[in-house]
Amino acid sequence: MKRPLVGVLTTLLLGGATIAGTAPATAAPQPRHKAIDFAGTVALSNCSGSLIRMPDSADNDPALVMTNGHCLETGMPAPGEVITDQPSTRSFTLLNSSGGRAGTLRATKVAYSTMTDTDVTLYQLGTSYAQIKQRYGINALTLSGDHPTAGTAIKVVSGFWKKIYSCNADGFVYQLHEGDWVWKDSLRYTSTCDVVGGTSGSPVEDAATGKVIAINNTGNENGEQCTENNPCEVDENGNVTVRQGTNYAEETFEITRCVAPGNRIDLSLPDCTLPKPAGSDG
Incomplete structure (x- = not known):
């Protein structure tokens, strides 16, 4: 794993083509890229993360922050372990477009965390996307619902x-x-x-x-x-x-297929393939 860090210096274990013709050669149109900056990302005490929403999340839903499973503050989940609905008061520094501090976000719980099949922790916050937008002027990043493509x-x-x-x-x-x-x-x-x-x-x-x-x-x-x-x-x-x-x-x-209305993690949804807690039907 890309090691989480404590402070800055101390590490923890794990942590275009051209067109020619009679006219002068001109550059072929290039694909338009979105201007990507730091807005919506977060800094944790030992890792990086992001304020995220699902394709169907509503503005008044409780917001989610995503980081790795191995960045979980209570320690790395064991192989096969899945953590859901664990209370948390972890704080996150929300960044603006230039990487400056926009504000502080705080979790109410670990909605989902695992290092099995994937490596993710999802924190639920006590504030909605609309409240964050109003207070800090920052929008959440949206998770794609599609499998990525090689070469992207x-x-x-x-x-x-x-x-x-x-x-x-x-x-x-x-x-x-x-x-x-x-x-x-x-x-x-x-x-x-x-x-x-x-x-x-x-x-x-x-x-x-x-x-x-x-x-x-x-x-x-x-x-x-x-x-x-x-x-x-x-x-x-x-x-x-x-x-x-x-x-x-x-x-x-795959995360987007395991989130019900209200940004509620629901591992029983028919298309959800994320690992489930031992002995759970979802």
């Missing part, structure tokens, strides 16, 4: 470091193994997203739309195979590939 230009936006990394979605990994954890259908970055500790939980945004398609979570630091901070790729046949220096994110479209 992306931005990894770290609220902790106030840094934006630009690269492309290089492809997808059947299983990503790190220590005792296994993540499924992970997104692999091209090399220019050389993220570091403290970027954990950063939203991965489609550069053309600004929608969140994944959450940054890990990278192979020194070439070890399947150890902590050195994830390995495992294909459908069990073949293992190690890519030193390569970084990864976990897709987020």
Whole structure:
């Protein structure tokens, strides 16, 4: 995992073509990209995160903040562990477009957290999107409801470091193994997203739309195979590939299929495939 940080220096464990003709050559039209900045991202004490909404969220719904499962303040969830409706008063620094402090948000509970199949924590706040917009002038980022596409230009936006990394979605990994954890259908970055500790939980945004398609979570630091901070790729046949220096994110479209009206996490929804707590029917 991209290590969470305490302070700035101390780390915790885990934490275009041209057209020619008789006229002068002109550049072909380039795809329009949304201007992506820090507005709607958050800084945690040890990680990055974002103020998010679902495609169908209402302005008066209680707002959600998303970061990694391994950034959970009570410790990393064990393999197979799913946490829901756990009280929390964690605070988040909400950033404006330039990366400055817009205000402080506070959780009322951990709505969902796991490091199984994916690596995500969703905090529910005591304020609505409308209230946040009124107080701070900040809109939440919207999660895409669609599976991302290889080759998509992306931005990894770290609220902790106030840094934006630009690269492309290089492809997808059947299983990503790190220590005792296994993540499924992970997104692999091209090399220019050389993220570091403290970027954990950063939203991965489609550069053309600004929608969140994944959450940054890990990278192979020194070439070890399947150890902590050195994830390995495992294909459908069990073949293992190690890519030193390569970084990864976990897709987020599946989250949108597990949220009922009112921004309520409902793991019993028919299309919801997120892991459920042991012994739970959702």
